[in-house]
Amino acid sequence: MRRAAVPFAALALLAGCMETGAGAGTGGFAFSRAAPQRIAVSDATVVVVGPPGYCIDRRASSDRAEGAFVLLANCAALGGGTGAVPPVPAILTATVAKEAAPARPAARAALLRRYFASEAGRAALARDGRAASVTILETRNGDGLFLLHARDTSAGRDAGLRDDYWRAIFEVNGRVVTASVLPFEARPISDATALALLQGLAGRTRAASAAADGQDA
Template structure:
């Protein structure tokens, strides 16, 4: 995996015009297993699964959002390398407000599917900014997390990005946490990426368990 390419994509995803670099003290040690972000007055912890580390050089935040890239700890000079992770990184972003329906709403899944298949949803989920070139290949929900398999045939911001990728969405403390897999063509596997994304979602849920929405 070429960490330089992932870094460039991470900065594009974060929208540097709106998000400022984080204070290094927020991510102690350079590549921690977790970090807490304050978004709109609510604290949200991004926790990495075993073998993954948050890359502090990619962390960005603003009053209404935050972003960080997660990669194999071995690529950051840390222990915990796990075979099979080459070619994929994970991203986590936090947005002020909730994209999903309120917890316990029986229509939550239906509402979310309506959104992701709409033109607006395809524009948000794609990476090219061309909703007519974006297809939703699969959706599923499990344990309070919504997963979407996206295919983007538009003009991508970085050459070689895999056109098929998973996204995941969950509510944490009244904020929307959006996760995605980030790989390059021929270097990533869709099922393995989904498994890693699910592990990240579970780690975040466990780290924030017991917090009441702000």
């Protein structure tokens, strides 16, 4: 269990390394046109689908050998979908690890909780790599999601975004997926709203990925 903790947490934390510096534009992110509402990544094993009003920023997203990163934002701002505006202003991200998820899903929550409580886990979350920069505010577990609320006071946060965020870690077709909700400073949202966004993203992604997997079978 101890040997498995660091590799699994490292996969789960890919989003922490990739969420910042997405480019210039609104809130520090670069927006592209004609954004889709879903995208298949990681050899089409995972289909990321955001909640209503959120579309994929293809220019800020990537699908590489080392893993996939997807950024979702306001459909109207991205020029995608029906031009719908999300009821909740925020940036959403999803990261898919290239490695397969470890076995024994029932043990993952305890494994992750211990890791993120450790100095190594908090350092891995921090943009500056310093454990002292990160405070774990809360963790939860349910419906196959490990949920983490953290505050990162490291320098270099994207302009306009808060220093705290909610993150969900879950499995889709054997891959570890990490989803995050990044609220805006000027438009704070409640914990319940952030969790609803994560649950919506996770649920839609699981359903779309299951359907895609069934078609390939």
